[in-house]
Structures are given as structure tokens and as C-alpha cells.
Amino acid sequence: MKQLIASGLLLATFAAAAQTDLPAVKVTAPYSSIHAGYLISGDFRVDPRMPSVVYPAQALVKDDILSIEPVHLQDNEYLVLQECASADCHEASIVRYWNSDHIGGDDTRRNRVWITHENKYFLWLKRLPEVSGQSCGQGWFKSDATTTKCGSHFTTFQQISPPLMLIPTGELAAYHQDVLKQAVLTDPEPVINQTHEGSTYVVTYEGGSTVRVRRMHAAQDGGQEDQASKGSPKS
Template sequence: MKTTGIALSGWLALAGFAASAQTELPAVKVTAPSFSSQRGGYLISGDFKVDPRMPSVVFPAQALVKGDILSIEPISLQDNEYLVLQECASADCHEASIVRFWTADNIGGDDARYNRVRITHENKYFIWLKRLPEVSGQSCGQGWFKFSNDTTECGSHFTSFQQISPPLTLIPNGDLAAFHQEALQKAMRSDPVRVRQQAHEGSTYVVTYDGGSIARIQRMHATRGNPQDQQ
């Protein structure tokens, strides 16, 4: 498989989200060494970073390409936190698309495959953490009496979001969102959670956010001779 990376220069013009009028990630010059190992026909890389000019955004130092597998494993998330993987949905990245998100509900499950995202096309991908209002698992505000037949169970997390939005913007939809509109409007005006610390543990990138939430991130890239490399 021949890989052609997207040039990192000027690659993520993050603009137009509610927290500010315009936010841009300037050209990034990658100088860090590759934190990688080789296993099972894959090059395992933890070569991710946070640019100090965009202190809440984690991105791969090498552009992700078709056939890559991105592993994102949240170790701890607060009940009001959502770890988000987005990709650019327009050439200038004024629009982005949700690829996957994680909440405290789906951490530590037996199926680790949920933490793995197969990259189907080369693009600009980025990872960030957002805090939204805490919600009650009792209902959406209907049928508050214990034995009411019209109680609507809505869960304790938002589970449905607008697919396309400005980057670094997470817009819940559905019944639960409708019932919490006022709190959501306030939350969407706030910035994503800042990265407090980043480190490399071998070929794993470990990011710690303000508040203590942690995620472990790897990129798996098929090496020559791997049968999947020919797919």
C-alpha cells in the first residue's frame, strides 16, 4: 500500500464554533521522534500531539490514511464528559463530522473493538473532550409521579448528536436535548476541556485533561507484507 500523507501545513482551520468567533490551528512542524513499535504486521504508533496554540485538540503527527486503525481508549471520564473523534467535512474544515464519541457509560466494556476505529479514507482527524450538562436518568420531564404510565426514560447521557457541525462543537438532539435546551446553550458557548498533560508510554500516547480524565491513543498502520495491506 502506497501512502500519501496530507501536508500538515495549515491543515486544521478550526473556525466558527460557538466558543469564539474564529479559532485556527496554525501550521504545525513535527519535530518529535516517532514513538512506535512493530507487532502482528502493524506499525503501532503513539505519535500524537497537542499544539500549544490549540490546547484542547489532540491530532496525529502523521496524517491518517485508508486502512489505518485508530485506537482510542478512555481510562476515566466524568459523567458530564464526552470524548469526541471528529474529521473535517469540508476542505477548509469549517464543518466537521462526528466519527465516534465515548462517555462514562461505555468505558471498561469487554468488547475492546469499540475503541478501535478503522479509517476508510485519508482526512484530517482530531480528538477533543467536551463537558455537557449532567442529566437525570429518571425522565425527560414527563410523568414525574412514581406510578405514571407516561414516564419517558431518557438515560443519563446524551446519545444522539447532529452529525455535521462546526469543529469542536457537539450538538445533542432528541428528547433529552429538547428538555435541557437552556443548559445546553450555555454549555455550547464554553470551550472544550484543555489538555493538562501529554506523555508517551512506549508506543501509546497518553493524554490527561483538566479534571483528571485520561485517554490512551494509538495508531496502527499495516506494514508491507501484511495481507490486510493489500485490501
């Protein structure tokens, strides 16, 4: 628990440092481009002191759109986008999560998160125990109305928790509470590689799962568009 509290303090420090004045939503070249009237940026990073946390180099602001595309997630992995829920970031709120059953696919709406207010946001990957619906009473036949059907993935979580902590709730979690107690306290998966493909930030976690991240914001004016486009690779 001390490690989690320390991680929360570090996260608050790093995210606070990223809070800059962005009246025109500037981004850092060369990880930017213009497409369909949107300024697109892959300016994200991982701090060496927090090797599992991806965060924007500059604070997200109202009307930003985050494009988060998990290329592959293992069955026991959950990709989590959280935002600070307190000024010191000792508490965080789940914005969205993805698992291997719901990684968006061709539905780009699933992979796009509309930012409604400026805050400190961060992305991380968590492994939880693999479970089976049969273990909580689910039969082999889905049409059997006499059995409890609770799936093979955790789908509900405590909304507010310490940062970097994912706490499953609901029936499936109740049936697996013993194995979850330890798993909830383990650290998120570390990032083993990060790179940029044009204006897309690509991060790979230990175990091989890869996520593509972009920040989009409506271009402010032609002048900013021209400046952002100079020498910047297309997405």
C-alpha cells in the same frame, strides 16, 4: 462564536500542515513499534495554541486503525473524534464519541476506529450539563410504561457542526435546551499533560480524565519493520 471560528481556522492550518506524503505510512521513532504485523505509532501531539485538541503528527490514511481508550471519563464528559467535513474545516463530522457509560471496557472493538479515507481527524473532550432521566418524565421504575425514558446521558448529536462543537439532539436535549445553549458554546477541556508509554500516546485532560491513543497500520514490508523496530520501545 468568533472564538469558535478562529479555532476552526487554526485547526485547519494545523491539520493541513500535518498532511504529508505517506506512501509507506512512516512514523516517527521512538514512538513506534511492530506488533502482530502492525506498525503501531503514538506520534500524536497537542499544539500550544489549541490546548484542547489532539491530532496525529502525520495525516491518517485509508486502512489506518485508531485505538482510542478512555481510561476514565466523568459523568458529564464526552470524548469526541471529529473529521473535517469541508476543505477549510469550517465544518466537521462526528466519527465516534464516548461517555462514561460507553468507554469500551473489555470490548476493544468499541475503542478501535477503522479509517476508510484520508482526512484531517482530531480528538477532544467536552463537558455538558449533568442531567437525569427523571427531569424529562422518567419515573423511578424502568418497568413503568407510562413514563418517558430518556436516560441520563446525551446519546444523539448533530452530525455536522463547526469543529470543536458538540450539539446534542433528541428528547433529552429538548428537555434541557436552556442549559445546553450556553454549554454548547463553551470551550473543550484543555490538556494538562501528555506523554508517551512506548508506542502509546497518553493524554490527561483538566479534571483528571485520561485517554490512551495509538495508530495502527499493516506493516508494509520486512525492511520497514526492521527500520521501525530499531531502538523503538515495545508497546
